[in-house]
Amino acid sequence: MSEKKPLSEGQAGNRQLLKSKKSLAEILDVAAEFERTARDFYADLVPRVSKQLRYLVEELVAEEQGHYDLVTELRARPDLAQQISTMVETPVSDRRFSDSVHLPRLGDNPDDQAVLQFALGREQKAIDQYSALAETSPPGPIRELFVFLANEETQHKIELEKIYYEIVHSGGV
Amino acid sequence: MSVRDVISPFTAWKNVFRETVSIKDPINSRPGAPRYRGFHQNDMEKCIGCGTCEVICQNAAIDMVPVDGQEARDGDSGLRPRIDYGRCCWCALCVDVCMTGSLTMSNEYQWVDSDPDVFRFIPGAEKKSWDDAELGYRRPDDHHIKPAARVSMGEMEPQVRIGNFDEIVDGYSIEQAVLEADRCVECGLCVATCPTHMAIPDYIRAVREGDYEQGLRLLYDSNPFSQTCGRVCTHKCETACAAAHDGDPIAIRWLKRHITDQVPIEKYTEIIGKPAEPTGRKVAVVGAGPAGLTAAYDLARKGHEVHVFEAQAGPGGMIRYGIPEYRLPYDVIDNEVGVIEAQGVKINYNCRVGTEITMAQLRDDHDAVLLTIGLHLGRSTRIPGSDHPMVMKAVDLLRDITEGKALEVPRTAVVIGGGNVAMDIARSIARLQQQKFGKVGMTVTALEDFDHFLADPEEVKESFEEGIEIIDARGPREIMLEKDGRVSGLKTWKVLSIFDEDGRFSPQYDDGDEWIHFGEMVIEAIGQMSDVSVLGEELTEALEWNRGRIRVDQAGRTSEPWLWSGGDCVNGPDVVHAVADGHRAAASIDAYIMAKQEEA
Numbered sequence: 001m002s003e004k005k006p007l008s009e010g011q012a013g014n015r016q017l018l019k020s021k022k023s024l025a026e027i028l029d030v031a032a033e034f035e036r037t038a039r040d041f042y043a044d045l046v047p048r049v050s051k052q053l054r055y056l057v058e059e060l061v062a063e064e065q066g067h068y069d070l071v072t073e074l075r076a077r078p079d080l081a082q083q084i085s086t087m088v089e090t091p092v093s094d095r096r097f098s099d100s101v102h103l104p105r106l107g108d109n110p111d112d113q114a115v116l117q118f119a120l121g122r123e124q125k126a127i128d129q130y131s132a133l134a135e136t137s138p139p140g141p142i143r144e145l146f147v148f149l150a151n152e153e154t155q156h157k158i159e160l161e162k163i164y165y166e167i168v169h170s171g172g173v
Numbered sequence: 174m175s176v177r178d179v180i181s182p183f184t185a186w187k188n189v190f191r192e193t194v195s196i197k198d199p200i201n202s203r204p205g206a207p208r209y210r211g212f213h214q215n216d217m218e219k220c221i222g223c224g225t226c227e228v229i230c231q232n233a234a235i236d237m238v239p240v241d242g243q244e245a246r247d248g249d250s251g252l253r254p255r256i257d258y259g260r261c262c263w264c265a266l267c268v269d270v271c272m273t274g275s276l277t278m279s280n281e282y283q284w285v286d287s288d289p290d291v292f293r294f295i296p297g298a299e300k301k302s303w304d305d306a307e308l309g310y311r312r313p314d315d316h317h318i319k320p321a322a323r324v325s326m327g328e329m330e331p332q333v334r335i336g337n338f339d340e341i342v343d344g345y346s347i348e349q350a351v352l353e354a355d356r357c358v359e360c361g362l363c364v365a366t367c368p369t370h371m372a373i374p375d376y377i378r379a380v381r382e383g384d385y386e387q388g389l390r391l392l393y394d395s396n397p398f399s400q401t402c403g404r405v406c407t408h409k410c411e412t413a414c415a416a417a418h419d420g421d422p423i424a425i426r427w428l429k430r431h432i433t434d435q436v437p438i439e440k441y442t443e444i445i446g447k448p449a450e451p452t453g454r455k456v457a458v459v460g461a462g463p464a465g466l467t468a469a470y471d472l473a474r475k476g477h478e479v480h481v482f483e484a485q486a487g488p489g490g491m492i493r494y495g496i497p498e499y500r501l502p503y504d505v506i507d508n509e510v511g512v513i514e515a516q517g518v519k520i521n522y523n524c525r526v527g528t529e530i531t532m533a534q535l536r537d538d539h540d541a542v543l544l545t546i547g548l549h550l551g552r553s554t555r556i557p558g559s560d561h562p563m564v565m566k567a568v569d570l571l572r573d574i575t576e577g578k579a580l581e582v583p584r585t586a587v588v589i590g591g592g593n594v595a596m597d598i599a600r601s602i603a604r605l606q607q608q609k610f611g612k613v614g615m616t617v618t619a620l621e622d623f624d625h626f627l628a629d630p631e632e633v634k635e636s637f638e639e640g641i642e643i644i645d646a647r648g649p650r651e652i653m654l655e656k657d658g659r660v661s662g663l664k665t666w667k668v669l670s671i672f673d674e675d676g677r678f679s680p681q682y683d684d685g686d687e688w689i690h691f692g693e694m695v696i697e698a699i700g701q702m703s704d705v706s707v708l709g710e711e712l713t714e715a716l717e718w719n720r721g722r723i724r725v726d727q728a729g730r731t732s733e734p735w736l737w738s739g740g741d742c743v744n745g746p747d748v749v750h751a752v753a754d755g756h757r758a759a760a761s762i763d764a765y766i767m768a769k770q771e772e773a
Contacts, residue, residue, distance in 0.1 A: 052705065052718040112721060113555065158679050165678035167721060168552050169700040 028075040039064035123157035205280035215297035219275035222250035223360035223415040226267035234260035248413035258292040272415040279306035321420025324353040331638035350431040354380040363410035368753035388432035397470040403430025449476035457539040462490020464740025465545035467755025473516040484525040527707040545740040548701035558652025563660040567598035567698035583694035590698030591619025596632040613640040618647040662691040703742040728761030
């Protein structure tokens with residue numbers, strides 16, 4: 001399922017991430033990497049969680065695959081080809097987002113609450129990042145692209161929050 | 174013949190020039206009086222299909238019939254009255270008795286047609302010219318065929334009850350119960366809403382007639398936990414009650430309890446009757462809660478040998494280890510379980526499946542196995558500091574209290590949660606505080622605001638009465654610690670909203686509205702889950718799951734043909750639902766093992 005190895009500390013790619021400005025292409029590459037590593041992380045997690053929780057992790061795999069497809073399709077869109085080398089001011093959140101390409105350990109046998117909290121945290125990072133990029137981008141197609149991506153991540157976070165409430169609060173007993 | 178006789182007919186001619194006093198065209202120009210009882214009108218939205226009109230009609234002119242577009246739902250049978258004007262005597266008793274006031278009579282009385290069948294129609298469903306008539310007969314607002322208010326239940330005063338764990342409510346006296354039973358119109362809407370479909374109007378009639386043995390027989394036909402449900406049932410039946418449209422709903426729960434109070438416990442088994450002859454078949458039940466023991470009761474009555482395996486030292490499951498004694502006394506549970514045991518059910522206490530015995534052993538030694546393990550594990554918020562030893566889970570504390578363990582009672586405590594479990598633990602610890610320190614120091618913080626509170630309103634009301642502070646719309650952020658590491662309280666933020674405009678969970682906080690709730694102990698009461706470790710890895714892998722819970726079919730059967738499951742661990746927390754699950758599973762298990770017997 002993985003197409004690329006995740007970036008690791010000290011690689012040239014990471015130094016690139018710390019620049020104050022990046023091209024749209026670079027930003028979308030990091031975003032795709034963020035989604036891909038998450039997808040692979042959840043895919044690896046599936047056999048490690050108890051069977052009754054697998055549905056949850058499998059749903060996260062599918063969701064992250066959807067995000068990955070979305071970002072890679074956007075990267076390849078002909079109407080963005082002219083914009084792809086445009087330099088965009090990287091916001092404060094960029095470092096946090098880029099670092100999140102490296103995934104922390106979730107333990108050997110995480111429960112449903114831990115998986116959900118982890119997933120919610122990643123969604124929030126993505127929302128912060130895309131929202132901040134939208135704010136630092138001039139009005140136009142690039143800003144609209146980041147607003148769109150932020151909305152996508154927000155929708156997914158809302159879905160996860162709903163699941164969290166149903167599972168963890170178990171109907172308010 | 175006199176002259177007068179000849180002339181007098183001509184005197185009538187004088188009337189030719191007088192004003193007429195009769196109506197020239199009475200059929201077309203004479204409206205009914207303003208309160209005339211003419212053809213019926215029925216507000217289809219207000220009508221709940223309770224059929225009270227049908228029952229009261231002395232001429233059998235009303236039939237309750239299905240109507241296109243009117244679906245049955247809780248509190249509405251989906252049926253609507255059809256009136257036969259060949260029988261109707263226009264007495265308006267149906268209007269007077271209508272529980273919702275939906276049925277009225279227009280002042281329209283003229284209708285000529287050569288087809289007699291048209292004079293039988295469903296008001297409101299079949300369009301008539303008088304549907305919107307404003308004049309006619311309506312039940313006057315102050316006319317009530319039954320008293321609108323329910324007979325109040327006596328209970329211990331707050332300042333008395335806060336010092337002990339004695340049962341709060343008194344139960345009805347016979348006189349009170351008969352008065353309350355008299356308010357029931359026997360519509361039966363409650364039967365459909367009750368998960369175990371208790372014969373509610375019938376047992377209420379038994380109260381009215383003073384036939385408690387018949388009442389008990391009816392209760393046990395559908396619910397071997399009637400003493401329990403008579404105290405702690407979620408009583409959804411009362412939300413469906415037709416009387417609620419014209420005052421308070423009937424106190425169905427209290428009347429159920431009243432029947433069980435009136436029959437001496439030693440007579441229960443005699444009234445219920447003996448089980449069937451032994452079939453030689455064996456069933457194992459894991460967990461001695463309402464679902465498991467209901468199934469055990471049903472199966473034992475059919476002659477099967479039932480062995481229950483219970484991890485705790487006493488029976489009842491969540492109702493014993495999760496509900497405080499002031500709501501449900503332990504001796505009530507013991508009495509109830511004694512009746513079940515008298516049918517031949519064997520309960521093995523302190524026998525934890527997965528430790529003392531495995532599921533594989535149960536499968537090998539029995540014809541079928543039923544898993545009813547409740548929701549005995551508490552969820553944690555996992556906010557910073559929540560792993561501190563003085564941050565406890567409500568279910569653990571409630572279990573400790575039931576077991577009589579010596580607790581470290583805090584002078585002050587904060588509960589996180591707004592459901593009934595939060596109220597249960599707050600009120601239990603408050604009692605211990607009162608006993609030890611002479612005062613209550615308890616704060617409950619709930620995510621939900623009072624308009625969307627999860628706990629029953631009466632639980633909230635009684636908690637306030639007992640001196641418990643309940644603060645709504647607070648989101649827990651962090652456990653506060655003293656420098657020496659002791660818990661000092663809970664930090665919360667104001668919850669601006671929990672759900673978005675589409676009703677989805679999306680909590681929004683005001684981080685500028687931060688409070689510290691002081692407490693030596695913080696108790697988490699946010700949710701519960703099942704301890705599915707009893708299954709073991711192999712069975713966990715073999716089973717099909719449904720979003721974290723064991724997948725079962727409508728009869729409670731899992732994907733493993735020898736295993737059934739039900740109760741809180743499958744369908745969430747509710748005693749009467751657990752009882753219903755137990756019945757369904759027992760019927761399915763019985764069918765399965767009897768089919769096996771026939772094959773053999």
